[in-house]
Amino acid sequence: MNSNLNSSKNFTWLFSVLMIVLAIFVAFSAQLPSADNYQSGNEKEFSQQNALKHLKVISAEAHYVGAPAHTKVRKYLVDELEALGLEVETFKHLSTHGRRTVAAYTNNIITKIKGTTEGKALALVSHYDSGTHSSLGASDAGSGVVTILEAVRTFLANGKQPTNDIIIVLTDAEEQGLLGAGAFVNFHPWAKDIGLVLNFEARGSGGPSYMLIETNGGNKRLIQAFREADINIPVANSLMYALYKLLPNSTDLTVFRKQADIDGLNFAFIDDHFDYHTVQDSWERIDRESLNHQADYLMSSLNYFAYADLSQLKSEQDMVYFNFPGLNMVIYPNSWVTPMLLFATLLFVLLCYYGFKQNSLTIKQVALGFAPLFTSLVLAGSIGYFGWQLLLSLFPQYADIPHGFTYNGHWILACFVTFTCATTLFIYQLFNKKLSSSNLFVAPIVLWLCVNVMIALMLPGAGFFILPLYLALACFGLNIFSQIERPKQLMLGTLLVIPSVMLLTPLIPLLVIGLGLKMSVIGTLLTCMTLILLIPIYCNYPKGNRLAIGFSMLSLLFLVISIAQSDYTEERKKPNSVNYVYDQDTDSAFMTSYNRTLDAFTNQFFDKESSATTWDESIYPQSRRTKVRFYQATDKLDVKAAKVEVIKDELTDKSRKLELLISPQREVNIIQLASNNEMPISKLSVNGQAFNSQAFSSEPGAVKEIKKGFFFKYVLTHSHEKVSVELVVPKNTEVSLKVFETSFDLLERLDDVQARDSIYMPEPFVINDAVIIGQSVKI
Structure with missing residues (x-):
């Protein structure tokens, strides 16, 4: 009998681990379409081959403003648009950027697909100049230009006539200070007709394309329209939107928003940041999945917004939103954040009250449960901060990469994350011998409550962090109330934590890639915060120290791989x-x-x-x-x-x-x-x-x-x-x-x-x- 029970425990433990690993895999793989998409060869469908053919021409040479290739690229794009039967204007105008005090004569490429009504127009925007002075500009922003070019060809090949005018603006001198966008917004008569901008950008040569809203008011109607556009693989959340508003970031869309009060959607991929603005930003190195993701966004958005009422997108209300595999976009009002937090707090108090009353919790053990939490957080922060400082001292060549993300940066991040997992699990395994999982889990819930209080007060766009808290409370309640056998309790707990794992783990590389390896501390702290949500599961694993040892070995492996790739090569x-x-x-x-x-x-x-x-x-x-x-x-x-x-x-x-x-x-x-x-x-x-x-x-x-x-x-x-x-x-x-x-x-x-x-x-x-x-x- 005991043999069968132990066998069941071992099987359940292994199955739980495999389910969590599978959930992480699905969370990441669901962020990108296949590289093989858009290769049917049907003239009425978007063709990756056509887009790459254009990209190869555009990125053959550096084409910054004033370079001989800049004129060649402009002529090529004008010719291609005219070949589609469009009347194309090259709009030349002096433009200035006040904050940067930079100026240049710009040559924007502008054309229009006439709609059937006189309502607000849809603008498709990307820039065709490359960064000074050596960048080939395949990703930034040749990828956006060719996506628009091929999407327009597809739209016209299907014989569609839009309700709204579709204005194509391929801006110039974006890299010099958004100058082309400024010239169009301030001096071209079509600017006043635009109701929505779809802007395509890149800050690397790979990874998922993220959607970022830009609006002077609330995001409610824009994000609702984005969801109605039925994007196949949306990757967006209101945390990115909130951080974007706080940081001094800007794109061509920023000019439309600030200078003409025109809202819009940015689409940009940011991984492989080390290629950004370099000779390595070539058409060969751009990830085909990333190019397809841009195509996926534009084809769905174009087919929706070409017929939508673009005069009804303004709003004063902000929404919390995030993508989740199988659910597309989840949306709810910012005004729900505080009530959801208050209810979670009340639920936590009631669960604790019941736990103390039933002697499942004791004050001493709950207090001791804060020791592994604080120790784990301190170690996680130290791994992220001092780990990067140590690598900089050992490999000074990293400092000569100005992007803030090295070629082996993904392996370095993997090393930091797995080492954080190892230390966190090892610490909790030590305390698990003295404290029950219920008592250990109180401190992590308190931490997540505090984080959500700060979010409600300062960053409501991250309000979806309340959802892992609710799932944690469900696990907490399962531990306190449940009388079922431990294997079944373990499986139920695993099912409860999987959504949190799928929601939070993709944010770890996103934040570090976006902010640079110097901010690895954010990634390691978020890793620790995610992992402590699994404490009720981990504490029920037999010989859980094996998992900590496994993560330690993985961390060492990733470190060795990163060192092996620390030298410079042709790639x-x-x-x-x-x-x-x-x-x-x-x-x-x-x-x-x-x-x-x-x-x-x-x-x-x-x-x-x-x-x-x-x-x-x-x-x-x-x-x-x-x-x-x-x-x-x-x-x-x-x-x-x-x-x-x-x-x-x-x-x-x-x-x-x-x-x-x-x-x-x-x-x-x-x-x-x-x-x-x-x-x-x-x-x-x-x-x-x-x-x-x-x-x-x-x-x-x-x-x-x-x-x-x-x-x-x-x-x-x-x-x-x-x-x-x-x-x-x-x-x-x-x-x-x-x-x-x-x-x-x-x-x-x-x-x-x-x-x-x-x-x-x-x-x-x-x-x-x-x-x-x-x-x-x-x-």
Whole structure:
């Protein structure tokens, strides 16, 4: 009899573990469509092959604003849209971004599918420029462009005529400060007709595409419409929406929302972040599943919103929402968050009261139950924070990847998560010998109650965290009330925790990938918080320490794999940087680099002793990303500096108006202005157009305090553009300016330099491989 009972326990334990593992697998696999989708070859269906054919052309070369390939890509897209029978406009306009004080002439590609009514229009938006200066831009945002191009072809091939106008806007200069979107919203007559924007983006080359709402009001009607669109695989939750509003993120859709009060939906995948803005953002490396996910979103959304009433999407009410396998989107009002919390608290108090009354709980054991909880949380936080710091010290090359997520980042995260599981389970196994599972489980429920109190007060978008709490209370009640045999109780408990596991585990990589490995502590803490919900299950496992040992071995395996992939290869290229900086004021030239460590490519420019500890910022200002770590004097290149003229210097009773005319004498990509001191500015304009920002207000006495360093950037569409800059400052302001001109042709000018080997690539996000000339303005 005992033999049969032990056999039943062992089988139940194994079956419980397998069910939880299967639930995690389903939670992750349900986030993406198959890579084989959209390959039928039917002309009336979206074709992945067609999309990839376009993407291969678009991403053949870096096509940042001003690059020769930028014009080629624009012409290709115009030709393809015209081949669909659409009338296409290339809308050229100067655009400025007030917060970043950057400007450029933009060339947006615009066309329209005419609807049958005069209601609000649907806009399909993505940008066709790539990041400066080496990015191939296949994912960001070539993937969005080709998804729109192929979806429009499919829509037209089916002979459909929409109720609403469908406006296609392929924006320019998004990477420079959302400039194309600004030009369209502020200067194109069609902008006022738009009722909803669907914007397609990417911040990596793989992973699920997440939906993020942007609205100036509540999200109720938008998220309800999104659910009615019946997306096959929606991946979205209101926590991402709440965090997005708190963080300084922006896309083209942000411009539509802020400057024209037009709401919309962002769709973007963010995994494989290390490819973002690099030469590795190629059409070969983009995950086919991610491209299909974008297609899935657009085809369903287009077929719904092309016929929906887009004038009825505004709302003042916010909703909590999340996706769940098999349920599509779960939605309920934010106003439910507090009542649900109060009811959960009442339910917890009643369960505790009954537990104490029946002697299932004791004050001493409940109090002792907080010890493993606090110990587990402290260890989880330490693993995430100090684990990453330790890896940075052991592998300093990680710091040269500016994305914040290394090539082996998934293995590092897996190591941290499994080690957190091992320590948490081991700690609770020790206490399980002295305390019952019911007493141990009180502390985790209290923690989850506290978390939900903070959510209700500060972040109601994360209100769906109340659902794991309710399931935990159900497990708690099962332990207290149930008189059934332990194997059956274990199976019932397993069924109760599975929804929590499926809801929470995908959030762990999402948050760490989105915020970077430096925030691994969030992932390990969430891992611990998820795992403690399984305590009633784990404490009923026979010899539960085996599970902790298993996770320890997995953690070690993942660590070994991450170390094996810590070196740079052709598939995992090392970013490096080199610039030539000439200071005309002192007639001195330098080679500079932002890198922390030199390599085979950068060594040819620097002596190892040339580490820059006191770079002179009057020669070239620095920022967080452009800290000069190596520099060395070098021979001057034969390049002409721009001609800088002060064509206006007028004084009034209260202000001083200056106008500079900058005329490049060579091929130049960027013009920048820097101030040698802090300076108040009341107005700033370029080529006659003022920056549209509250910071530069027309109200008397209103000024923007400019810090020392760069404060203005102009991106040239044509290399010899003349740039007129006008600034107005208070009358007695000290004005000390310096003009910097940049071209991305350094390596072309150096005859005796060895090119980068295949394991190196230009560092993204910064000015790189550039010839930079600085000269003070004589005022």
